[in-house]
Amino acid sequence: MDFEELRPMLLGLAYRLLGSMWDAEDVVQDAWLRWEGADRSEVREPRAFLITVVSRLALDQLRSARVKREAYTGPWLPEPVTTGQAGPLDTAELRDTVSFATLHMMERLTPPERAVFVLREAFELPYDELAGIVGVSVVNARQLHRRAATRLASGRERFRPTAEEHGRLLKRFMEAASGGDLTALTEVLHEDVVFYSDGGGKVKAALRPIFGRRKTVAFIGGLLSRYGFEGLRIVEVNGHPAIWMPVGDHDQLLMIGVRDGIVHEIYAILNPDKLGRVRPAPAGDL
Incomplete structure (x- = not known):
């Protein structure tokens, strides 16, 4: 062979x-x-x-x-x-x-x-x-x-969502966030949601995970007021859809983990060293 x-x-x-x-x-x-x-x-x-x-x-x-x-x-x-x-x-x-x-x-x-x-x-x-x-x-x-x-x-979904279900939930999350609808955003987040930001010391990012729905909504609200959520693009990453988006002068890849049918983890990759293999679709805002 x-x-x-x-x-x-x-x-x-x-x-x-x-x-x-x-x-x-x-x-x-x-x-x-x-x-x-x-x-x-x-x-x-x-x-x-x-x-x-x-x-x-x-x-x-x-x-x-x-x-x-x-x-x-x-x-x-x-x-x-x-x-x-x-x-x-x-x-x-x-x-x-x-x-x-x-x-x-x-x-x-x-x-x-x-x-x-x-x-x-x-x-x-x-x-x-x-x-x-x-x-x-x-x-x-x-x-x-x-x-x-x-x-x-303890961290894995017993009944894992399909790529389509995962995509629909991601879209609900981003529509709520990009529209500034924090009430709708709260509804798609698990009570124990965790937000991880990886800047690797090269791009400004949260240095510790953010735990819980209330703190996560407040954190996202702060990002919205400072940067807005515009220019979003869909890219399929690791078998699931993800969001490519600009944050200030940098790019960010945003992914979610699902539990109980709602968002349990949010992963934000900002470290440019980790974005070299991922590029957005050429056209089509979310």
Whole structure:
């Protein structure tokens, strides 16, 4: 099997493990070098071999990345990508594990938990293969998967909305915000909504998450009075529609997470380093 045939899948795997396509591309390039140098006569199954190589390289990188992310200015959010860059999305599990909300929640997992969860949920690897990749026993691999699933369960929608439902809710949110209708905005926000802003120290943004409906509405109201919500564009990001919008002299990508049919998380990416792979549709205001 040719490496290039597997590259989109391997990129999707590395991206899910790292939350950064820049880092995922480095990992896959390193995997290609190892593939070129491998004795092919000893590789019985190229796909399994390359999944193992990419997973182990990503695990090493994820461990070092955690230290950098702890020193990051403000909340660290994953790097968004347009849906076409996220690799195959042939199953609900592949689509769910690349959603921005899931990538963000996976930051609370340890590197081994994240690897086992992604490889089991999205790529359906058996536990004996997972154990070999992570370097644990089969029993421990099962425990890691169960622990990861439990830690993520509290933040995941049991009945996940379709892309269309997600889009309709996003549109309601933005119509309320752009129209300055704070009452309507309150109605689409969960009582426990959280607003995350990622400026990375390069663009002015909230340095801490904003918790709760009342504070979030007040924060958005302040943004409205200062900048307004104009020039909005739709872009599909990580399998869901998102909003590209100008904020002062900068651009911002706005995404939502859903729980109980309303907005539970708002993710605002302002760090220009994380916006290079996302561009709005050429025309058509929301």
